[in-house]
Amino acid sequence: MTNPTLRLSHLLALEAEAVHIMREVVAETENPALLFSGGKDSVVLLHLAKLAFWPARVPFPVVHIDTGHNFPEVLTFRDEYVATVGVRLIVGSVPEAIAAGTVREAPGVESRNSAQTPVLLETVQKHRFDALFGGARRDEEKARAKERVFSVRDEFGQWDPKNQRPELWDLYNGQLQPGGHLRVFPLSNWTETDVWQYIADRDIALPPLYYAHERTVFERDGMLFADNEFLTRRAGEQTRTEKVRFRTVGDMTCTGAVRSTASSNADVLAEIAASRLTERGATRADDRANETAMEDRKREGYF
Amino acid sequence: MDILRLATAGSVDDGKSTLIGRLLYDTHAAQQDQIEAVGRASRRMGGEDLNLALLTDGLKAEREQGITIDVAYRYFATARRKFIIADTPGHVQYTRNMVTGASTAELAVVLVDARHGMTEQSRRHALICSLLGVPHLVLAVNKMDLVDYDQAAFQRIDEEFTRFSARLRIPDLSVIPISALQGDNVVRRTTRMPWYEGSSLLHHLEQVHVAADQNLIDLRFPVQYVIRPYRDEYHDYRGYAGKIAAGVLRVGDEVIALPSGMTSTVTAIDTPAGEAAEAFAGMSVTVRLADDIDLSRGDVLTRLNNQPRTTQDVDAMLCWMSREELRPGMRVLVKHTTRTVPAVVKQVRYRMDVNTLHRTEADALGFNEIGRVRLRTTQPIMCDDYQRSRATGGFILIEPATKLTLAGGMIRLD
Ligand SMILES: Nc1nc2c(ncn2[C@@H]2O[C@H](COP(=O)(O)OP(=O)(O)O)[C@@H](O)[C@H]2O)c(=O)[nH]1
Numbered sequence: 250m251t252n253p254t255l256r257l258s259h260l261l262a263l264e265a266e267a268v269h270i271m272r273e274v275v276a277e278t279e280n281p282a283l284l285f286s287g288g289k290d291s292v293v294l295l296h297l298a299k300l301a302f303w304p305a306r307v308p309f310p311v312v313h314i315d316t317g318h319n320f321p322e323v324l325t326f327r328d329e330y331v332a333t334v335g336v337r338l339i340v341g342s343v344p345e346a347i348a349a350g351t352v353r354e355a356p357g358v359e360s361r362n363s364a365q366t367p368v369l370l371e372t373v374q375k376h377r378f379d380a381l382f383g384g385a386r387r388d389e390e391k392a393r394a395k396e397r398v399f400s401v402r403d404e405f406g407q408w409d410p411k412n413q414r415p416e417l418w419d420l421y422n423g424q425l426q427p428g429g430h431l432r433v434f435p436l437s438n439w440t441e442t443d444v445w446q447y448i449a450d451r452d453i454a455l456p457p458l459y460y461a462h463e464r465t466v467f468e469r470d471g472m473l474f475a476d477n478e479f480l481t482r483r484a485g486e487q488t489r490t491e492k493v494r495f496r497t498v499g500d501m502t503c504t505g506a507v508r509s510t511a512s513s514n515a516d517v518l519a520e521i522a523a524s525r526l527t528e529r530g531a532t533r534a535d536d537r538a539n540e541t542a543m544e545d546r547k548r549e550g551y552f
Numbered sequence: 553m554d555i556l557r558l559a560t561a562g563s564v565d566d567g568k569s570t571l572i573g574r575l576l577y578d579t580h581a582a583q584q585d586q587i588e589a590v591g592r593a594s595r596r597m598g599g600e601d602l603n604l605a606l607l608t609d610g611l612k613a614e615r616e617q618g619i620t621i622d623v624a625y626r627y628f629a630t631a632r633r634k635f636i637i638a639d640t641p642g643h644v645q646y647t648r649n650m651v652t653g654a655s656t657a658e659l660a661v662v663l664v665d666a667r668h669g670m671t672e673q674s675r676r677h678a679l680i681c682s683l684l685g686v687p688h689l690v691l692a693v694n695k696m697d698l699v700d701y702d703q704a705a706f707q708r709i710d711e712e713f714t715r716f717s718a719r720l721r722i723p724d725l726s727v728i729p730i731s732a733l734q735g736d737n738v739v740r741r742t743t744r745m746p747w748y749e750g751s752s753l754l755h756h757l758e759q760v761h762v763a764a765d766q767n768l769i770d771l772r773f774p775v776q777y778v779i780r781p782y783r784d785e786y787h788d789y790r791g792y793a794g795k796i797a798a799g800v801l802r803v804g805d806e807v808i809a810l811p812s813g814m815t816s817t818v819t820a821i822d823t824p825a826g827e828a829a830e831a832f833a834g835m836s837v838t839v840r841l842a843d844d845i846d847l848s849r850g851d852v853l854t855r856l857n858n859q860p861r862t863t864q865d866v867d868a869m870l871c872w873m874s875r876e877e878l879r880p881g882m883r884v885l886v887k888h889t890t891r892t893v894p895a896v897v898k899q900v901r902y903r904m905d906v907n908t909l910h911r912t913e914a915d916a917l918g919f920n921e922i923g924r925v926r927l928r929t930t931q932p933i934m935c936d937d938y939q940r941s942r943a944t945g946g947f948i949l950i951e952p953a954t955k956l957t958l959a960g961g962m963i964r965l966d
Contacts (some may be wrong), residue, residue: 254765255832259634268836269795300824305781394624417655417960424955
C-alpha cells in the first residue's frame with residue numbers, strides 16, 4: 250500500500266474513529282437514530298454512517314427537529330439527501346407541538362431554540378430511541394469540550410456534567426438504565442477545519458447556502474441576518490444585498506451569515522484559515538445570550 | 553499530517569491552564585471572539601494583561617466551586633500535526649480523570665513549578681502515565697522566570713525526576729524548562745536560557761516519533777459487528793466489521809477465529825475508501841473470509857502462530873473510579889475489546905501508593921485508588937499484556953445494575 254509508516258493521516262484516523270463509534274452503538278443499543286438537520290456536520294455524520302455499514306443500508310432512521318424556522322433550501326436538501334441514502338426521515342415538529350399546546354413559545358422571543366429541546370425529548374419517547382447520534386464537536390464550545398463521546402441522559406434528557414461516566418480508551422459504555430438514552434457524538438474530535446477538509450476530500454454535497462451567494466440581509470448586533478418572515482426588523486435595520494455564506498446552519502432567526510466570496514470547498518478552507526472568529530462566535534446569536542448559554546441548554550436536554 | 557493525542561497534568565497553580573492557553577493562542581487556535589471574552593473576564597478579575605489561563609475556562613459549576621471537575625479536550629494544529637489535548641485536573645481526588653486522559657495519550661506533559669521542584673503530584677502523574685503505557689513523557693519545568701532562568705534550579709529537578717522515573721516504565725523522557733506566562737520555550741526557543749540546548753515544547757510535540765509505538769506485530773481483530781446486507785446485489789456478502797486492535801492484516805492471510813478455533817483465509821478487506829490489500833492497527837475495516845465460519849461480535853481473528861491468551865482468570869492493575877468500594881466477591885461486567893462478560897472479583901492483591909510506588913496489603917480499593925486484583929470471568933476473554941498491546945490489554949468494569957463505569961483495568965500476563 251501507499252503508507253510506508255503504517256500511520257493514519259489525521260482525516261483517516263478521525264474517520265476510523267467515527268466509524269468505530271457508530272458500529273459500537275448499533276451493536277450495543279436496540280433502537281438508535283441519527284439527528285439530521287441538513288447542516289454540514291450532520292451531512293458528514295450520515296455520510297460516515299453509509300460507510301460504516303456498507304454494503305448494507307444505514308440501519309437506523311434519521312430525525313429532524315423542525316422549528317418551522319428553517320431555511321427552505323436546507324429542507325429541500327434534507328429531503329433529497331435522505332431519499333438518496335435511502336433512510337427513513339422522522340420529523341419532530343415544533344409548530345405542531347405549539348399548536349397542540351405541548352410546548353409554548355416565550356412571548357416576544359423570536360428564536361425557537363428553547364422549544365426544540367422538549368420536542369426532541371417527545372420524539373425520543375414516542376419512538377423509544379435509546380441512542381441518538383449528533384454531530385456536535387468538542388471544539389465548538391466550552392461546555393461541549395467536556396462532553397463524552399457516549400453521553401448518558403436520564404429520563405428527562407438531562408446532562409449532568411458533574412456525573413459523567415469515565416471514558417477510557419475506545420471502550421465505550423453503552424449500557425443504560427430504564428428510561429435513559431444515549432447521545433453519541435462520533436465527530437467529537439473533529440474541528441471545523443477537519444470537517445471541511447473531509448468534505449473537500451470526499452466531495453460531499455452540502456446545501457448551497459454554505460457557499461457564497463447574493464442575499465438580502467440586514468445587520469443586527471454586528472451580525473448579518475437573512476431578511477426573512479420570522480425576523481421582524483427593528484427601527485434602523487436597513488436591508489441590502491450582499492455576497493454572503495453561512496458557516497453554521499440553524500434557525501433563520503439565530504443564524505448569521507458572513508461576507509464571503511468562497512464558492513468552492515478550497516475557498517471555504519482558505520477563508521476559515523484566515524478567519525479570526527470561531528464559527529459559533531461569528532454566526533450564532535443563541536450562544537451570545539450569555540457566557541454559559543450552551544451549558545444551560547445542554548443540561549436541559551439540548552444536544 | 554497525523555494526529556498526536558496528548559494529556560497534560562500538573563498540580564493546581566503549576567500553570568497548566570496558562571500553558572495550554574499559550575499553545576492555543578500562539579498557534580492561532582484561539583480566535584478573536586474567544587480572546588475578547590477572555591479579555592473581558594481578565595478585566596473583570598482586575599487584571600491588566602490577557603489572562604491566557606481563562607482560554608481553557610470550564611463550566612459554570614466549576615467556576616462556582618473554583619475547581620476543575622473533569623477532563624476537557626482542546627484542539628490545535630500546526631502544519632505538521634493535529635493535536636488533541638486531554639486537559640486533566642491535578643488533584644489526587646481526580647486520579648480517575650488523569651487515568652482517563654492518559655488512556656488514549658501517546659504523550660503526556662507533566663508540569664512542575666521550578667520553585668518547588670517535584671511534588672507528590674508529579675510523582676503520581678508520572679506513575680499513572682507509566683501504568684497507562686503512555687510511551688512519551690515530557691516534564692515541563694514551568695515558571696523558570698521566577699527562578700531567574702537559573703540552570704542549577706532546572707538541573708536539580710531534572711536529575712531528581714530522572715532518578716525517580718528510572719523505577720517506572722517510561723520509554724522516552726524529555727525535560728524542558730519553560731515559562732508558560734512569558735512564552736519561553738513553549739512555541740519558540742527562548743534566548744533567555746542559552747544553557748538549554750533542546751527544542752521548544754511545541755517543536756518537540758511536532759517532531760516526536762510516535763509511529764513506532766503502535767503494535768504492528770501481533771494481529772488482533774476483535775469482531776465488532778457482522779454486516780449482512782440482505783440486498784439483491786450483495787446477496788452473499790458477509791463481512792466482519794471492526795477496528796484492528798493490533799498488527800497488520802493482508803488479503804490472502806490465513807487466520808484463526810477465537811474462541812471457536814476455526815480457520816479461514818482473508819479474501820477481501822473493505823475500508824471506507826474502498827477495497828484494500830492491507831490494513832493495520834487503528835483502521836476500521838470490514839473483513840471477508842473464504843469460509844462461512846462461526847464468528848460474531850466479541851470474537852477475535854488472529855494468526856495461528858501468534859495468538860492472544862484465552863483465559864477466564866484476569867490479573868490486572870485496576871484504577872477504581874466508584875465511590876462504593878471494590879471488594880472480593882463483587883459481581884461486575886467486564887468490557888474488553890468488543891466482548892462484555894460477567895465476572896466476579898476474586899482477590900485484591902495489593903494497593904499501590906501512587907506517591908511512593910509502595911505496595912500495601914489491602915482487601916478493598918476505594919475511590920480513586922489503584923491496585924492489583926484478580927477477576928474470574930464467566931466466559932473466556934482473548935487478551936494480551938497491556939504493556940504489549942493497549943487495545944487488547946485494557947478493559948473497563950461496569951456495574952450490572954446501575955450500569956455505571958466502575959474502573960479501568962490493565963491486564964498483566966506473566
Ligand atoms: N511567573 C509565572 N507565573 C506563571 C507561569 N505560568 C503560570 N503562572 C501563574 O501561576 C498561576 C496559576 O496558573 P494556572 O495556569 O491558572 O495554573 P493551573 O492551576 O495549573 O491551571 C497564575 O497566576 C499564572 O499567571 C509562569 O511561567 N511564570
